[in-house]
Amino acid sequence: MIRGPAPTLTVLAPAELAGTALALDAAETQLTGLYRHPVRPGRGYLRAGMVSTLDGAATGIDGSSRSINNAADLRVFRVLRAAADGVLVGARTARGERYRSIQVPPGLRAGRAARGQSEVPTLVVVTRTGALPDALLEAENGVLALVPRGSDAESTLTARWGTGRVIAVGERDVDLAAGLTALADRGLRRVLSEGGPELLGQLFAAGLVDEWCLTWSPLVVGGDAVRTIAAGAFLDPPRTAHLAHLLLADGVLLGRWLLES
Numbered sequence: 001m002i003r004g005p006a007p008t009l010t011v012l013a014p015a016e017l018a019g020t021a022l023a024l025d026a027a028e029t030q031l032t033g034l035y036r037h038p039v040r041p042g043r044g045y046l047r048a049g050m051v052s053t054l055d056g057a058a059t060g061i062d063g064s065s066r067s068i069n070n071a072a073d074l075r076v077f078r079v080l081r082a083a084a085d086g087v088l089v090g091a092r093t094a095r096g097e098r099y100r101s102i103q104v105p106p107g108l109r110a111g112r113a114a115r116g117q118s119e120v121p122t123l124v125v126v127t128r129t130g131a132l133p134d135a136l137l138e139a140e141n142g143v144l145a146l147v148p149r150g151s152d153a154e155s156t157l158t159a160r161w162g163t164g165r166v167i168a169v170g171e172r173d174v175d176l177a178a179g180l181t182a183l184a185d186r187g188l189r190r191v192l193s194e195g196g197p198e199l200l201g202q203l204f205a206a207g208l209v210d211e212w213c214l215t216w217s218p219l220v221v222g223g224d225a226v227r228t229i230a231a232g233a234f235l236d237p238p239r240t241a242h243l244a245h246l247l248l249a250d251g252v253l254l255g256r257w258l259l260e261s
């Protein structure tokens, strides 16, 4: 539930930065520095971004993240998008949260240009069915799809867009590792996954998540909401993460965690 102006964020960790106040500025220079998106050889560097309630829910009573997010999270969300070459999302999230091609606020565009990035990141939707919102189907550019070979999605989206925007990897399911390599080959080396929980569960299960930016909203929703990761089985062994930084604003905690490889 995004209400009010973007708040000042205060650094809680690491200790050497603790107490630093990150007031809003159009270019978000300090926040962009804290959320620099690394590059790595091979398949590129995958950062996940999610918001959770205190009881671990990925949605509120409305069945979406809209009822659990907040103005502090939106501030970081925009910086994460502005740092990415590509934004990866599962088709159910794209449908449910009415995705459009990605926009970057004007103040954050100079930073992208300085890093040699295109004006806006490319949205990449993972889908078997090809059932995408009209706004994405109608987008002239800036939207790609990762689909299984021979799937309904491949035929539907190729008929609509031509072959250039449809990347077919894997048989029944998209092979996500191969998909990330294919994106890197197209210059999308800094990839932000915005979920949802099903896609993120698969990315974790395949060992593809390099870091997780997770916001805890100070809300408890109960109910039967899905957790931020929907993985069929326990990750065995569990993945260990190291805290890069932790921010606070109005009871909202925003963490950046680096996963051990």
Ligand SMILES: NC(=O)c1ccc[n+]([C@@H]2O[C@H](COP(=O)([O-])OP(=O)(O)OC[C@H]3O[C@@H](n4cnc5c(N)ncnc54)[C@H](OP(=O)(O)O)[C@@H]3O)[C@@H](O)[C@H]2O)c1
Binding pocket: 049, 050, 051, 052, 057, 058, 059, 063, 064, 065, 066, 089, 090, 091, 092, 093, 094, 096, 097, 126, 127, 128, 129, 130, 131, 147, 148, 172, 173, 174, 175, 176, 194, 195, 196, 197, 198, 199, 200, 202, 228, 230
């Ligand atoms: N709290 C948060 O930060 C956050 C973030 C994102 C989403 N959400 C919420 O999470 C819910 C949606 O998440 P979800 O977990 O149900 O779904 P999801 O991960 O967003 O999308 C699942 C869909 O992605 C496609 N897909 C996933 N893996 C695939 C693979 N390996 N190969 C081919 N296609 C694949 C399929 O699309 P097709 O059905 O088209 O085949 C599948 O139905 C919504 O309620 C949303 O509001 C919360």
